[in-house]
Amino acid sequence: MEEMCILVDENDKRIGADSKKICHLMPNIKKGLLHRAFSVFLFDSKNRLLLQQRATEKITFPNMWTNTCCSHPLNMASELVEEDQLGARTAAQRKLDHELGIRASQVPLDKFKFLTKIHYMAPSDGEWGEHEIDYIFFMKADVDLNVNINEIRDVKYVTADELKAMFADPNVPMTPWFKLICKTFLFKWWSQLDTIEKVKPDNTIHRLGF
Secondary structure, eight states, X not given: OOSEEEEEOXXXXXXXXXXXXXXXXXXXXHXXXXXXXXXXEEEOTTOOXXXXXXXXXXXXXXXXXXXXXXXXXXXXXXXXXXXXXXXXXXXXXXXXXXHHOOOGGGSXXXXXXXXXXEEEEEESXXXXXXXXXXXXXXXXXXXXXXOOTTTEEEXXXXXXXXXXXXXXXXXXXBOHXXXXXXXXXXXXXXHTGGGGGGSOOOOOEEEOOO
């Protein structure tokens, strides 16, 4: 929790850095503290989406199902680069390895398809929560997994219909950012997955869930 996240304003302009712990405390979030994040949606050659169930030990949103990988660029030189979202891409590659054991060679930086950014806020348990500007990346690749059990409780690949069935089941907990992305963008982009490179990046910051 002492890793340093990148603090931004509502236009995603970098304004400083603070610890992951400070960034995720609800009293600070309620004061407007906002940090940069990313969400990766990784699909296999059958166009199935890789989901993860967050570990029970997670401070925020434990045991909830979510997209392939979600985390934060850190306040380090390689992850501060804003041109072509290179810092966020570098962070995504790092966390795919850390959480899922996916080698960098299987997820090259130039293969992360940037689609848009979302701005959302979500309390977790009263003490902790999220308030992020989240870079959304798609990638299609067949990868080898070596799951980090300290980060992830379970993983599975799903079709679009299987994911919709999960959402329809009240007994399947989902992270709030995943719900927001699914309701607004995911299935439209998923239907275009085979030609996703032709989709123009949307540089709008979409304010969701406010």
